[in-house]
Amino acid sequence: MTAVLPLGRRVAAEGVGTAALVAVVVGSGIQATELSRDVGVQLLANSLATVFGLSVLIVLLGPVSGAHFNPVVSAAVWWTDRRTGGGLTLRELAAYAAAQTAGAIGGAVLANAMFAQPLVTWSAHDRSAPHLWLGEMVATSGLVLLVFGLVRSGRDRFAPVAVAAWIGAAYWFTSSTSFANPAVTIGRAFTDSFAGIAPGSLPTFVAAQIAGAVLGLALVAALFGRPVPAGAPAVPTPAPAGEHELSAAPGH
Numbered sequence: 710m711t712a713v714l715p716l717g718r719r720v721a722a723e724g725v726g727t728a729a730l731v732a733v734v735v736g737s738g739i740q741a742t743e744l745s746r747d748v749g750v751q752l753l754a755n756s757l758a759t760v761f762g763l764s765v766l767i768v769l770l771g772p773v774s775g776a777h778f779n780p781v782v783s784a785a786v787w788w789t790d791r792r793t794g795g796g797l798t799l800r801e802l803a804a805y806a807a808a809q810t811a812g813a814i815g816g817a818v819l820a821n822a823m824f825a826q827p828l829v830t831w832s833a834h835d836r837s838a839p840h841l842w843l844g845e846m847v848a849t850s851g852l853v854l855l856v857f858g859l860v861r862s863g864r865d866r867f868a869p870v871a872v873a874a875w876i877g878a879a880y881w882f883t884s885s886t887s888f889a890n891p892a893v894t895i896g897r898a899f900t901d902s903f904a905g906i907a908p909g910s911l912p913t914f915v916a917a918q919i920a921g922a923v924l925g926l927a928l929v930a931a932l933f934g935r936p937v938p939a940g941a942p943a944v945p946t947p948a949p950a951g952e953h954e955l956s957a958a959p960g961h
Contacts (some may be wrong), residue, residue, distance in 0.1 A: 716774060716801060717881045723783075725810035725816075726766050731816030731896040732823075733762035738904035745840060751903055756880035768878035771869070774956045779890040780806040781922035785853055788926065792795025802948035806892070821900050832898050832905025836885065840908050842913055844885030846921035852889050853925025854932075861933035 713719075737758030767776040767885040776784045781806040783797060790796020797805065818828050855875050859865045878885030888894045888906070894915055898908045906914065 727812035728816035735820035844883035849921030
C-alpha cells in the first residue's frame, strides 16, 4: 500500500492542483474568445485545454494527495471509507475542501491577471435553469462512477486518461458544459469571461453537483458492490491483482 504523506503536503497539492486546473479552464476560455468569435471553436479550445491540463495534473499530483481537486470526490472518498479504514478523516476532508476552494479562487484570479483583466470581476453569465442542473447531475454522477468504478475494479492506473476523457466528453454532451466540481464552480464566479458563472447561479449548481455525487455513489454500489472492510478476506475477482489506494480519486 502506498504510504500516506503528511496532511500539509497533501493539502498543498490539492490547493496548487485545483488552482492550476481553474487557471487552465479560465485562461483557455479567455484566450479562446480573444482568438475566435465562433462559440463552437471557443468551446473546443476550452475543452481541449482542460482535458490536457487535467490529465497532466492527475499524473503529477496523484501520488501526493490523490489528485481529487474536487470537494465532492473528497467527500465520496470519506463516505466510502468511513467504515472500512483508510481514506480521509472528517478533519482531512475539511482541509481538502478548504484548499480546493481557495485554490480555485486563486486560479481564477491568476488567469485574469495573465490576460490583463481585473483580478476579480464577478461573472454575469447566468446559468440558472433546470436543464443545466440536470446536466450537472449527469456530469458529476458519471465522474464519481468512473473514479470509484476504476478503483473497485483495480484499474485506477487509467484514471488520468479516463477522467480527463470523461470531462472532455461531458463538455460537449451535457447542457451545463460539465463543471462537476463545487470548488471549480465557485472559482469560476470570480471571472466575467467565457468560463464564468454568475454568483447567483452557484447555490443550485452546487446542489445539483452534490445530488449527482450521491447518485454516482449509488451507481458504484449497485454495479461494483460495497468496499471490503479492512482485514476481511478478499473475494477473487477478474480484476488484475495488485493493491490500490482508494484515496487516489481524481476529479474536475
